[in-house]
Amino acid sequence: MNQKIEKKPFPESCRVHLQAIDDTMDILNGKWKIRILGVLSFGTRRFMELQREVEGIGSKMLSKELKELEINELVKRTVYDTKPVTVEYEITEYGKTLHVIIGEIAKWGAQHRKRILRSGTVRKPVAA
Amino acid sequence: MNQKIEKKPFPESCRVHLQAIDDTMDILNGKWKIRILGVLSFGTRRFMELQREVEGIGSKMLSKELKELEINELVKRTVYDTKPVTVEYEITEYGKTLHVIIGEIAKWGAQHRKRILRSGTVRKPVAA
DNA sequence: CAGAATCCCCGAAGATACTG
DNA sequence: CAGTATCTTCGGGGATTCTG
Numbered sequence: 001m002n003q004k005i006e007k008k009p010f011p012e013s014c015r016v017h018l019q020a021i022d023d024t025m026d027i028l029n030g031k032w033k034i035r036i037l038g039v040l041s042f043g044t045r046r047f048m049e050l051q052r053e054v055e056g057i058g059s060k061m062l063s064k065e066l067k068e069l070e071i072n073e074l075v076k077r078t079v080y081d082t083k084p085v086t087v088e089y090e091i092t093e094y095g096k097t098l099h100v101i102i103g104e105i106a107k108w109g110a111q112h113r114k115r116i117l118r119s120g121t122v123r124k125p126v127a128a
Numbered sequence: 129m130n131q132k133i134e135k136k137p138f139p140e141s142c143r144v145h146l147q148a149i150d151d152t153m154d155i156l157n158g159k160w161k162i163r164i165l166g167v168l169s170f171g172t173r174r175f176m177e178l179q180r181e182v183e184g185i186g187s188k189m190l191s192k193e194l195k196e197l198e199i200n201e202l203v204k205r206t207v208y209d210t211k212p213v214t215v216e217y218e219i220t221e222y223g224k225t226l227h228v229i230i231g232e233i234a235k236w237g238a239q240h241r242k243r244i245l246r247s248g249t250v251r252k253p254v255a256a
Numbered sequence: 257c258a259g260a261a262t263c264c265c266c267g268a269a270g271a272t273a274c275t276g
Numbered sequence: 277c278a279g280t281a282t283c284t285t286c287g288g289g290g291a292t293t294c295t296g
Contacts, residue, residue: 011170014170016238017166017234018163018166018181019237020234020235020236020237020238020241021163021230021234021237023237023238024233024236025159029159030268031157034149035149035153046278047277048277048278053138053146058269058271059278059280060269060270060280061268062279063279063280079278083277084276084277084278085277085278085279086277087278094243097236101229101232104229104232105148105153105229108148108225108228109147109148109153111225112151112155113151174257175257175258186289186291187258188261188289188291189289189290191258192289207258212258212296213259213296214258258295260296261293261294261295263291263292264290265290266288267286269284269287270283270284270285270286271283271285272282272284273280273281274280274282275278275280276277276278
């Protein structure tokens, strides 16, 4: 049975803020996208290089995630007409606008790691 | 010695950076955590309120994600000994250190939305 | 209300093989 | 090399029910 507590639905300003968060997260979904962008932030990469550098990802997933990033114009794919075809991926100018976010994520991660180590306990970054 | 340009596995500095990104993402995994933190950033919330405000989440998922956030000391759970028990969730001081990230995410989302609208096409934030 | 327990399904994602 | 195609498995997560 549905309980109704009916409080104020939610201030509009809050909804907008949350909507914005969702907009971003819809694009950066999947556990690989951020990581892929992280690797690409160091420069152009070929498919195989990415697969090697994004630890644990399979070719199918990599292909799929890259395609999604490309659709959203965050990554650019370039094909070179060599004998065995060569493909390079790089972050677009628009994609670079994400660097602020990724930078903050990296910064926090570094701080967090220090915190974990400092706190004697053998606790590790637990997720699940 | 070796004159050939070695394909270094990956510069150490880069690995550290990527590791930091992973550390953060391991904690903010799942499609709900960021959203939950976003809602909680507006203040203390009860279980049902969260479920209503984090659109689409089920009680099982909400419970699970909250537990994980609690383990990582990003969220604090308080139980009040009322007739039907009352439970409140709030962001911890440590959790607030994530506000920078979440703020940037929201900022980017807002910008992105504008960009999408501006670009005539009916393109919408595509994820998959 | 706050959640745990159950049942169950569908899609994410791995492994493998194949192609231009 | 850079993917695509196919098959299959596994568990995330939804719906529902139950309890303190």
